[in-house]
Amino acid sequence: MSTENEGTAVPPAPSAPPVPVDSPAASSQAETAQHPPTAADPAPPHASSPGAPSSAVPGSAPDSGWPPPPPPAGPAQPPAYGAHGADGPGVPGGSGVPGGGAPGAPWGTPYQQPQSPGPKRGRGGLLAGILVAALVAGGLGGGLGYTLAKNDDSSGSTTVSSSDGGGDFKRDPGTIAAVAAQALPSTVTIEAESSSGEGGTGTGFVFDTQGHIVTNNHVVADAVDGGKLTATFPSGKTYDAEVVGNAQGYDVAVIKLKNAPSGLKPLTLGNSDQVAVGDSTIAIGAPFGLSNTVTTGIISAKNRPVASSDGTGSQASYMSALQTDASINPGNSGGPLLDAKGNVIGINSAIQSAGNGLGGTSQSGSIGLGFAIPINQAKYVAQELIKNGKPVYAKIGASVSLEDSTDGAKITDTGAGGSEPVEAGGPADKAGLKPGDVITKLDDRVIDSGPTLIGEIWTHKPGDKVTITYERDGKTRTVELTLGSRVGDS
Incomplete structure (x- = not known):
């Protein structure tokens, strides 16, 4: 295709x-796809302040470092x-x-x-x-149209019309x-x-x-x-x-x-x-x-x-x-x-x-x-x-990998341009999230990749409280955090 x-x-x-989705029944509707390595967590503009330039690391970018960097070949x-x-x-x-x-x-x-x-x-x-x-x-x-061919019908056909004109019909x-x-x-x-x-x-x-x-x-x-x-x-x-x-x-x-x-x-x-x-x-x-x-x-x-x-x-x-x-x-x-x-x-x-x-x-x-x-x-x-x-985006304040994945959204070891992957004092930092943590759910929504996490976070508003489920060292943990905000696209 x-x-x-x-x-x-x-x-x-x-x-x-x-x-x-978090149920076998729902999974039947799933499609398989590859996630493009790109940018970061659902933060809009750039990492620290709107307008701040950000060079992204291939396959990852800081949560606040929107927009994402150019994707690597794959x-x-x-x-x-x-x-x-x-x-x-x-x-x-x-x-x-x-x-x-x-x-x-x-x-x-x-x-x-x-x-x-x-x-x-x-x-x-x-x-x-x-x-x-x-x-x-x-x-x-230009013109896109069609031509109705006129048949030279000399056989004397008879047509029957409805008593109700199309324009008079009540819908x-x-x-x-x-x-x-x-x-x-x-x-x-x-x-x-x-x-x-x-x-x-x-x-x-x-x-x-x-x-x-x-x-x-x-x-x-x-x-x-x-x-x-x-x-x-x-x-x-x-x-x-x-x-x-x-x-x-x-x-x-x-x-x-x-x-x-x-x-x-x-x-x-x-x-x-x-x-x-x-x-x-x-x-x-x-x-x-x-x-x-x-x-x-x-x-x-x-x-x-x-x-x-x-x-x-x-x-x-x-x-x-x-x-x-x-x-x-x-x-x-x-x-x-x-x-x-x-x-x-x-x-x-x-x-x-x-x-x-x-x-x-x-x-x-x-x-x-x-x-x-x-x-x-x-x-x-x-x-x-x-x-x-200007737009206002919700964010968690962490850089996540956008590489192909079906296991979750992994917080990267390095943010865009060498910045910290977890924003100091941001929502993720306050919730205790660290580089290497893999986010697998946001509330009841299963997260299979970084892009999925971004899309789900952006369905919320800054200030919303969400529950994050993540894996660290083979153990599943849950934490609640309050989403931060980012103003503007650049």
């Missing part, structure tokens, strides 16, 4: 990792596409996906518009460490058609373009009446520094927009419409903690630039550990994702994943894909493995971005 984007092939994907990992579809799957900086792989493969940014004049649009690529998922972006340049509440009709007016297609002309298309949805739109970070990343952003509603009305804040680690961003219209109707946010495997899902987005597309499926799994890279080799995103088989393709990134009642339960962010792309764009399509950021986490991140303009 492999993923491709913008003509750059992504390395073959190994089997997906198991879902961390076995190829399965890339995941960011749902918005411009950049496409690939290796950050041409160095390869975490854990190794073919160099030069980009990942999940907005879908690049094929055959479009001017600078080539496209950037980004999503690679999952535990499960490498590709970000899906979107945008379609009952709770039907897919009714949910789509209610949600579509509050969903937008986002066009992001950098000052150099690079960019792509993604999706977003109305968060509040003030004109804030929630989407993926990788959808708007090209327009963060002096770029151009527009948001188009299904009605055809287009508004200029600006980035209010973006969280690279969470892969969440908030933009705001300029001269926002009155009467905006925010989508109702559901409770992603209450979602169950088998629940119906509805996804809205702009796959391959086809705006306002509605697809359906179910929740295939919960708490799926997925890691991604921004394509630079220096930063990664982690999520404990909702998995769905609703069709998600490049261009869907940032769009809402709804439940059967029309409540937002997640933000479509990545897919695992295989194939040769569509229309010569080299961007692969859906194979029924889509991943969404749970809305409970995304809501918290969006509120922080609106309030402060």
Whole structure:
């Protein structure tokens, strides 16, 4: 299995990792995968203070030393596409996906518009460490259409029409058609373009009446520094927009419409903690630039550990994702994943894909493995971005190995740049954790690797109390700690 984007092939994907669950029954849903050696514990920016540069040790990084360092070479990992579809799957900086792989493969940014004049649009690529998922972006340049052949039928056929016109038919509440009709007016297609002309298309949805739109970070990343952003509603009305804040680690961003219209109707946010495997899902987005597309499926799994890279080799995103088989393709990134009642339960962010792309764009399509950021986490991140303009991450204050593992998250002997692996006075230090300890559970969630631990910690907020189960010298121990915080991505 492999993923491709913008003509750059992504390395073959190994089997997906198991879902961390603490029961034999649940383990049947697990997938096996290799975890890309990368950075550190779920601390956002750098080790000690935001903005402090950090050079990481291959296979590890300090908890507070976010973002993670470039991954060392190793076995190829399965890339995941960011749902918005411009950049496409690939290796950050041409160095390869975490854990190794073919160099030069980009990942999940907005879908690049094929055959479009001017600078080539496209950037980004999503690679999952535990499960490498590709970000899906979107945008379609030129016309994609179809022709209905007219049959010259002289045989005099007779047609029978229904007495009820399609437009007069009343859809009952709770039907897919009714949910789509209610949600579509509050969903937008986002066009992001950098000052150099690079960019792509993604999706977003109305968060509040003030004109804030929630989407993926990788959808708007090209327009963060002096770029151009527009948001188009299904009605055809287009508004200029600006980035209010973006969280690279969470892969969440908030933009705001300029001269926002009155009467905006925010989508109702559901409770992603209450979602169950088998629940119906509805996804809205702009796959391959086809705006306002509605697809359906179910929740295939919960708490799926997925890691991604921004394509630079220096930063990664982690999520404990909702998995769905609703069709998600490049261009869907940032769009809402709804439940059967029309409540937002997640933000479509990545897919695992295989194939040769569509229309010569080299961007692969859906194979029924889509991943969404749970809305409970995304809501918290969006509120922080609106309030402060910067993300706030929870952390334990320890450097963990991101090398392939199924045994747990091991606290490294050395932190990034030779720093201490356990932050002095941090949560892990206060709890008595030491280098060499292997964390196997966070509360009741089984931890099989460093990336899984990061994704799980980031589902919490700073100040939350969690129970850590770890192994030391062959003995299992348990300790409670209070999560610390880190502000910003860099």
